[in-house]
Amino acid sequence: MSNRNYSILIVDDDPEFHQQIRYAFRRNFTFEGAVSMGNLERKLKENGNFDLILMDLVLDSSKEKVGLNLIPELRSSHPGIPIIVVTADKEIDTVVQAMKKGARDFLTKGDYDFEYWNDKFTEIIEDSKLKSENQMLRAEVKKHRAQRSKDFAFIGESEKIKEIKRILRLVSEEPDISVLLAGETGVGKEIAARYLHQQGARKDQPFQAVNLSAIQDTLLESTLFGHRKGAFTGAIRDVEGYFSQANGGILMLDEIGDIDANIQIKLLRFLETKMIRPVGADKDIQLDVQIVAATHQNLGAQVEEGIFRADLYQRLKAMIVEIPALRERKEDIPLIMEHYLEGQKMEDILTPKAIQLLMEYDWVGNIRELRNTINYMLLRKKIKSRMMIDEDCLPVEIQEFAKDSAPYRTSLAEDPSGEISIEEEHALLDLKRIEMAMLQKNKVKKDVAIELGLENTDNLRYRIKKYYEKHPHLFGQFPLLSKSYRKIVK
């Protein structure tokens, strides 16, 4: 196989050796040469992108092995370029010194063998590239993890949050106990679940979160438990479900109150036996997964109504952690805002009046609403060219909340003058964008969410739900969207 894309720099005071190597390997590599140290510096300055350096140790008439001192310098200035020492001297001391100083390998000019040298060049170049790629990937993963831990930071110093963190730390010491996280929508149940994951014995194992209400009932079983090839039309290969993907770690089942009776039985069976059976499989699979369920609904009431199985509820309620609503821990708002404002203090960017309004607001959408509000305020500040975020930059419902503590769902979308309000215009534009994306992405919600820059389909669903709550009359213009979210748009 030709490796002509790999570029090799030969460093040797013997120009004939350059000529021989170029000639022998010209089909497989490209070459540049340096016959002196000055020449080498110039070559590296002009083009630092060599894949390999072949270096003799004797580089001038002094016959001293000056190349030995060059190796660490090159390793430090060009760490990504591996060095192979190619010299006439095969003294074991020289070999050891060269390797200690950072050479990747050693070839003696007297033992030329095309096959061996060709393989050696390729192997070292590819190994080095693999290492750099690994380093880059590791850096990426680290960055990604840092970003994720920032996105999912469990922020709060209020007594309630401190207590929840304490409980979660204690629970994390019991890696087999099932946990039920209760709380309103947007309070940060997934964040709490991730906090539990990070504290416990399963922290180096996978964490998977799935919003059960976002998955069609017909697909839920195979999504959770996987399926075998041929299990149903379109099952063209074996697919692992969320349970298998979370093996060894934690699976968070959000909106557990929304699952039907069939899935409830299967989930109960898993909690009792730790076994699942993928759709179409004839054998069970043993898994080691800790279940963290979450819901904003009152499961006890659902049990009474016969919607939710009592035995499953009994299993899940072994450890219930209630995440408080944001309005119950308003002292955490400045900290949360500072986090999402990337370290900027609330008072440095908001006017006292705006801060007062934010602190008075009841945050029915909890942290999710706060986060969206921050994005909205920053955008409005930009549009209005304000030095600071003032009350005009706040969403209407927050502005109005102070004047009238009635729920914002009353017709606040309408401007008192009868003209369309800024908020409604904003909603209209956004809904148009979503409708267009629906059309382009053939109504695949996941792709639509990606197109719109959203983290997942939950966020898309939430956004539509919020718009529908505030501006239901707008939805007549968006048939695709209304059809796709018919559970919301009634």
Next chain:
Amino acid sequence: MREILCVASQLQVVNAMKKYFTDGGFKFCHLALPVSDEALLVGSDTVVVLMSPIVCNGKYLSAELPWKQYLREHLPNNLLIIAGFSDFQGDNYLDLLHLPKNIKAFLNRAEIAGGSWEPAYTGGLDVAEQLRRFFEGHGDESVTDELNNTLRILKIARDEMKRHQAEYQSVWKDLLLANRLPSKWNTLNNRWINYYPNFECLPFFGTFVQVNLALQHIAPYFNSNCEEEALFWELDCIEHLEHAKSALVKIEQHYVK
């Protein structure tokens, strides 16, 4: 009867030593130059007496170090006695101007070849140094350096023709002439001629003889300015040079390092 193997070239000295040792009750054998391998198939009781400096092709050479190295490898319990006309003192030095009266007592005092004693330098051309320069990796006097260069160029040429079906004419022009192979051969040959006669006094000279034969065998190819493709293949140039190289590597590993 204990045997004396005398390595010397001046007949007068050989004859004097023969009388001395025979009178002392020893069997005396003379090993003339060039040294042959068979002559060194000696018994464990044989005493090797090396004249130093030894006259070899008209030069006075001191070869005691390579001899000691050789015996240490192959006959470590045998005695090596350095004989000469200097007034050195030493258990293994036989002063020919002041021969010991009791040679048996002298030999009893002498150390075996495998011992850690250092032979005294007797003032001739140092053959150990000649060997070092011969084998030097980088050196204007090195034979192996030039041999390696020649061999590498020939291998590249062979690969080019065998792997890539290149025409000999293009290889000759673009590689062999571009890298001055005929000139390299001349350098190699001149260096070889310079050293080869000096090594006649060495116990492993037989290996140099084999190398010399190999070089002579392939010389016609280089003498044709490397232009004759038929000679390249027919004379098996690469195989002969490989053979020469591996023989020399053995010498270097055993007696030079």
